[in-house]
Amino acid sequence: MALIEVDNVSRTFTVRSRKGRLRREKRQVNAVDGLTFQVAEGECVGYVGPNGAGKSTTVKMLTGILVPSGGRLRVAGVDPSRDRVRLAHRIGVVFGQRTTLWWDLPLRDSYEMARRIYRIPAGRFRANLDRCLELLDLGPLMDTPVRQLSLGQRMRGDIAAALLHDPQVLYLDEPTIGLDVVSRNRVRQFLREVNTERGTTVLLTTHDLTDIEQLCSRVMVIDHGRVVYDGGLEGLHAVGESERTLVVDLAEPCPPIAVEGARVVRVDGPRQWLAFPAARSAAPVVAAVAAGYPLVDLSVREPAIEDVISRMYAGEVAAPVRVG
Amino acid sequence: MPLTLYGSVARGSFRRYATYRAAILAGAFTNTVFGFILSYTYLALWHARPDLGGYDATGAVTYIWISQALIAPVCVWGGGFQDDFQDRVRNGDIAIDLYRPVDLQSWWLATDLGRAALQLVTRGVLPMVAGAAVFRLRLPHDGRVWAAFLVSVMLAVAVSFAFRYLVSLTGFWLMDSDGVRSLAGILGMFFSGKLLPITLFPGALGALARVLPWSAMVQIPCDVLLQQRTGGALATGLGFQAFWALVLLAAGRAVQGLATRRVVVQGG
Amino acid sequence: MADDRFPAPPGRLWWGLRVWWMTAAMWTRSALAYRTSFVLMTVGNLAITAMDFVIIAVMFHNIHSMGGWDFHQVAFLYATSSFAIGLADMLVGSIDALGNRIRQGTLDGIMVRPAPALAQMAADRFALRRLGRPLQATVILLWSLSGLRVQWTWDRMLMVPGLLVCGTAIFVALFVAGSCLQFWVADAAEVQNSFTFGGATMIQYPPTVFARELVAGAVFGIPLAFVNWLPALHILGQSDPLHLPAVLRFASPAAAALALAAAGLAWRAGLRAYRSTGS
Structure with a gap:
């Protein structure tokens, strides 16, 4: 059974725009429309697409923040929108540039808080934390207030915080954006390790093709709320003639x-x-x-990911393609 | 020309605040509710003492609605540019601002004047209309009084800005200027005459309130529109406001100098 | 399945309170990171909230009674209102930052944690310095009680702590329910101020000074009258301008329970709307 099942999911938003002085126009926009895909346990999937394609809407639905307008969704056997709190124990989320660490407190305190909120047993917490600290080289930073960390250090801190409760799925939104080369490589190396050694399923959105090249065996390209490509990266290059x-x-x-x-x-x-x-x-x-x-x-x-995708369109590859 | 630059900064700020429609309506609603509550307490007060503090009951109720109209433009409670400014101090962006070719204080003053102008014509007018619909108010028919009132409001905004700027600058040293802000807000509400005209304050408290800068923010503009200050008293009132505006702006400039030298940039 | 790895969740309410406590403790520790600021602000707030009461003192410097209530009686209203809103503000007041969190997208970070969003939001930016107001109100209350000419029967004595608890609960409900508006209109934070802080100002003064419609609104609409007006009628032996049934003077616990239930429903509806409309 697949760990993530998305079956014909749609999500409509009502957009109000002003028209004239007083009149307002309501318009229905399909952020996600007939989205269908499955992710098996242990996969590492890159989820890419231009801004406004429906990436974050999908992630919000998969984390239970947003209720789908239609279709069926299951993550680790749980319906995210019905059982948000139960799901929370099984997923880890890293929201790119919006840190969830405690800004004015030492890094250590954020982890301690996570232990209590997720009710992680002491032994498991200790083991997971030690492992993260070692692999992400966070040990020396444990007593530093988060506000004094660099962007790369903070991102590493956020990723560690998302993994302390042993989630089955890890969602990452732009995990390497704005990072220096050293931090970027360390983050990628760590994510690969988490994916291969622990078997954690990873779904990441990114604009950086190298992230995908180095981490993902599979890429899903979404545009206008639909999956337009699903397959290996080589296939994407070929399809897009990038x-x-x-x-x-x-x-x-x-x-x-x-x-x-x-x-x-x-x-x-x-x-x-x-x-x-x-x-x-x-x-x-x-x-x-x-x-x-x-x-x-x-x-x-x-090539930039947008580049690849725009070439896909230039090549008239509009229908979903499943390669390899 | 720097003046045209600051003019366009102010216009930009005016337009930016005009886009927060829901916030404007919500704020005007709140000012109106407070106006109603205070009007009834004042009516009870003036019922017991019909010429308290030099106002009659109609004058006192009018005073309430003018001060409710002024609360947003003059920011007695704090606010306006302060959120943006403190964010920039907190995340360190202020360091970039300090080295820009424009003058920091004048730039923020321009944004605040733009904001005040927008809020005067929205959050100033709406509660006044609601108050006039229910209570008997006494507003002047003479255009010159209104002109003097507008000058007085502008000076009130300048005094308030200069004071809030000082408050927000404490962020360079305290890292948490929200606390100072809430203190300043309470002091401002009390000494500006927003809660009760300071002409009612007894003895030394009244004498103190009259010379502190906060009376320039609400009490004086209200008295100008109520024609409690005319002729010489009007001139001294406006002079008093201008005096505090200049003193506080100069103080802000001095403290800004100290802050520039210090620049403890967050996270750096 | 995966749930076996974690201890069974404790009772919902208990868990919510613990999450509130943990979050508030973290914010207090954050504030302590700026120790000077923290001490200065706590002391400053204590001293300065007293200015609020000075306004009423100045009024009574000029008059002897307001709407038939003397200084000590109005001080009783002031103190009970100020205590209730002050404590409620400290407990849940910063929930009014909800709209900000929605705009910045940080509410999502709260929603992916296995803890009630309401408990996390209520303790968001918790500030211990807000204790200043209930403390100052307590001092005024003691002063007022010492000067009231009241026959202190046991029912009256019991009603004083009772109304403080119920009043706080009513304001907690108002803060929560008011903030729910922001699920629909993100920058309408100020509207709730008219019900919370505006309401608290209103019930600092005797009901006799207000238009009957306003007083009726505080009884049958937003239950402000149950914070102190109605119980005070019994405690202080004042007459009711609306001539309502006397049983309402003892109905504050019921009003508080109803208000809390309504606020809980409003929160759930708001959260549902947020999750079904996005932002």
Whole structure:
């Protein structure tokens, strides 16, 4: 049985907009419409889509905050909207930039509060906390007031707080946004560990493709309240024909580079931008450039998720696609 | 031109507050309810002593409704720019503001004047209309009195702003200026004449209340509109308001200087 | 299933009270992080809430009775009203930040915890300094009781603590019910002030000074009259401007229970609306 079951779920909002001086217009908007998917225990799923696509509406329904207008929803066998408090014991939620830690108190106090609110048995609490502290390197920060933590430290603190009660499902909303590279890698490493070692099911929304590349075996793309793609990341690249960009700095301005498998999209003095299919390795392109041109420096830019999705549309891939 | 800059800041603030329709209606409703309650207590008071504090019963009830109309624009209780300002102190963004080319105090003053103007025409007018519908009020017919009243209200807002600015600056040292704010609010309600005209205060308490800056916020504008202050008394009243506005603005500037030197940025 | 991992949940009410207590304790510890500020504010609040009463003292400096009630009798009304709203404000008053939480989206963080949202919200931004008002009211109450000319029979003596408890409960209900409005109109926080703080101001003065419609509204609409007006009629032996049945003077416990039940229903309805409309 799947851990998360979403069956033909819809969610309508009434939007009031002013029209003229006094008249108001009411409009029904479908934030989520006929949404259907399942997530098996132990999966790590990336949930992506443009802003306003219905991502946060979905997460709100899965956590029991929002009641669906129609359809059927089950998380760990519980109907979230009917049994919010029972569900709370089985899920962990991290709301991106809105911390749930106690701002003016040492980190330790927030964990102690979580222990009491979730009524976590002492031994289990100790074991879980120790594990989180070690893997997230939070030990030295335990006595620091949360307001003095950096964004990355705070995010690590929030993730630990969401896991102390051994949730079966962990929802993360933009867990790496705004973090420095070190924190970002540590967070990803930790989430991978939580997912593979503990078997915690993870559902994360993100704008960062690298998050998905490194963590998720499966991606769901949602747009206009529907799943438009569900499958592996490679499939997404292929479907969207997305491109990575190789930025090369040459010793001197040169005419546009001509190598196989890549095309120049921009030239600015000695710097040139080359686009190549994201599914393919950068190595042959780099080798070809290095062989024929005075290469000084280079970097590879990953496609942004919006980019991938907009290309999907340009390629007229509108119907749900299930790959692999 | 800096003046046009501050003008557009004030206009922006006016428009921003105009978008909080529900808050305006909710606030006007509350002011009206308080107006009703206080009107009845004043009527009982003036029934027992018909010319208390130099007002007759009609004058006293009018005083209530003017002061209810002033409570939002003048922010006797605190508020206005303070929430935004304190948030910025708390999260450290204020450090950025301190190094901007515009003058911090003038910038916030401009936003507060814009807010006050919007609230005067909304939360000032609505309770007054409701009060006039139920009670007999005495409002002047002379346009010059209204003009003097508007000048007095503007000075009242300036005094109130300068005071609230000082209160919020304590956030640099106390990290929790909400406590100071609630104290300042209670003092303001008492000494401004918002709860009871300070002309009723006996002896030394009355003498003290008359010279403190809070009387510039409610008592003086009310007396201007009630024509309790005319001629020379009007001039000294406005002068008194201008005096406190300048003194408190200067004090705010000095404290702001100290704060700039200190800048304990949260989380940094 | 997963529930076995946790001890069985204690009784709903008891668990709610414990969550309130834990949350309030955390906010108090947060306030103590700024110790100077905390001490200054607690002392300051104690001293300064007394100014409220000075207004009434100034009134009685000029008159001898108001609507047929003397200074000590009005002080009794003031003290009981101030005590009830002060204590209720400390216990649940910051629930009026509900609209802010909805706007900022932080209510969601509260709703994913396995604890009643009402208990968490009622203790949100709990401030111990609000104890100043009930303390000051207690002093005024003692002063008033010492000067009242009342035959202290046992029923009158029992009614004084009784009305303090019921009055606090009524104001708790008003704070909660009033804040529920914000589930529908997020920035209508001020409306509830007219019922809570406005109501408290009204019942500081004798019912005889108000229009009969207002007094009737406080009896049959928003149950403010049960906080102190009606029981005070019996305790102080005053006459009732509305000539209502005397049994109402003893009905404060029933009114408080009804008000709390109504507030609980309003909260549930509000939460349901929030969850079915989003924000």
